[in-house]
Amino acid sequence: xxxxxxxxxxxxxxxxxxxxxxxxxxxxxxxxxxxxxxxxxxxxxxxxxxxxxxxxxxxxxxxxxxxxxxxxxxxxxxxxxxxxxxxxxxxxxxxxxxxxxxxxxxxxxxxxxxxxxxxxxxxxxxxxxxxxxxxxxxxxxxxxxxxxxxxxxxxxxxxxxxxxx
Amino acid sequence: xxxxxxxxxxxxxxxxxxxxxxxxxxxxxxxxxxxxxxxxxxxxxxxxxxxxxxxxxxxxxxxxxxxxxxxxxxxxxxxxxxxxxxxxxxxxxxxxxxxxxxxxxxxxxxxxxxxxxxxxxxxxxxxxxxxxxxxxxxxxxxxxxxxxxxxxxxxxxxxxxxxxxxxxxxxxxxxxxxxxxxxxxxxxxxxxxxxxxxxxxxxxxxxxxxxxxxxxxxxxxxxxxxxxxxxxxxxxxxxxxxxxxxxxxxxxxxxxxxxxxxxxxxxxxxxxxxxx
Numbered sequence: 001x002x003x004x005x006x007x008x009x010x011x012x013x014x015x016x017x018x019x020x021x022x023x024x025x026x027x028x029x030x031x032x033x034x035x036x037x038x039x040x041x042x043x044x045x046x047x048x049x050x051x052x053x054x055x056x057x058x059x060x061x062x063x064x065x066x067x068x069x070x071x072x073x074x075x076x077x078x079x080x081x082x083x084x085x086x087x088x089x090x091x092x093x094x095x096x097x098x099x100x101x102x103x104x105x106x107x108x109x110x111x112x113x114x115x116x117x118x119x120x121x122x123x124x125x126x127x128x129x130x131x132x133x134x135x136x137x138x139x140x141x142x143x144x145x146x147x148x149x150x151x152x153x154x155x156x157x158x159x160x161x162x163x164x165x
Numbered sequence: 166x167x168x169x170x171x172x173x174x175x176x177x178x179x180x181x182x183x184x185x186x187x188x189x190x191x192x193x194x195x196x197x198x199x200x201x202x203x204x205x206x207x208x209x210x211x212x213x214x215x216x217x218x219x220x221x222x223x224x225x226x227x228x229x230x231x232x233x234x235x236x237x238x239x240x241x242x243x244x245x246x247x248x249x250x251x252x253x254x255x256x257x258x259x260x261x262x263x264x265x266x267x268x269x270x271x272x273x274x275x276x277x278x279x280x281x282x283x284x285x286x287x288x289x290x291x292x293x294x295x296x297x298x299x300x301x302x303x304x305x306x307x308x309x310x311x312x313x314x315x316x317x318x319x320x321x322x323x324x325x326x327x328x329x330x331x332x333x334x335x336x337x338x339x340x341x342x343x344x345x346x347x348x349x350x351x352x353x354x355x356x357x358x359x360x361x362x363x364x365x366x367x368x369x370x371x372x373x374x375x376x377x378x379x380x381x382x383x384x385x386x387x388x389x390x391x392x393x394x395x396x397x398x399x400x401x402x403x404x405x406x407x408x409x410x411x412x413x414x415x416x417x418x419x420x421x422x423x424x425x426x427x428x429x430x431x432x433x434x435x436x437x438x439x440x441x
Contacts, residue, residue: 012168028166029166029167029168029211030166030200030207032197032200052197052198052199053194053197053198053262053265053266054262054351056263056265059265062268062269065239065268066264066265066268067265067268067269068194068265068266068269070197071192071193071194071197071198071266071269072193072197072269073168073190073193073197073211073213075168075170075213076193076213076215078170114264114265128259132259132263132350133263133264134263135263135264135349135350135351136262136263136264136265136266136350136351137263138351
């Protein structure tokens, strides 16, 4: 574990479902889900950006909802379903490549996770714009138009109703 | 760091009573910010609330909306009736971080985190919310507008858990939530305002302009007179009695007072305009 957690406490053992498979890990009580995924379970697709819930680079699904894994103590996922960017269809990235919505790539795993969640829940667009739904994923390279276009394109491909930005 | 994992509310209350300084943790969206670097936080004991399923749902009765101790912003955003009857809850919830935070953050957590810049607390206070606290010693109810006694100081003993938030169902003739921040999403308020008018009178609640979220009694009294306000400046004496803004990294005291007067004035002008 790379982070200075201070005094180490006895590990606790927790089990949860990770990308569809059961997993059991011994964790430090202070472990964040982000660190457990990256440094214990070797799923490095999930990135750390700000580490305080602003940038969304660490977005994973917890029981089907997008959350910032930097703000989730790992013990809270016991018995729950966790899905990371590694679980997504590689095709999820294609609209982003086509629309010029990727550059350095640090934000991309989180952006794609949120975008895919919107695609799977198109009913949200009755009350929310794509921009509002994507507001928790910061990108410092591309500007946001390409990202918003990519989400709209992804929704069109899925056959979901369209509503721009 | 030590963590306790209760499965029921009575177990959680036992732990809070026996541990003395244990910190209840729900969605973690405040407590995990700066988590790894704040060494003192790791000598603490945390009581995990995430399995207390009874505290999750919000409930409607004939005369109340009851938010559970673990009801999230998202739970309220998705509730059609909340959108109709308590639209400011939905407005504010949609401005707390973004969907990743809204899925995890709880209303009760927003109250006990006690940030002067909270988004959830002002709208709850403008709806006359009552905080329901429970401990081994019994249940206590504290009106939210009397819950805070100073910066991060509140009427919650360490053995008490916020198990619910009661909101009376009323007919509102005016209600608005305003948040002035550096950007629309993921921003912390430089100034926040929640204003309601019902049979119970005006409620004007300000955020980020005092050590706590607070009602503005002088402004409320001015509004109760029913006299239209001529200009933002005409509000300044009342505002000066009600708030005590400071300079900090997000804004200056002068800017906060100026913006509060202008936002309040423009909202009220809209209100009087519609009635004319």
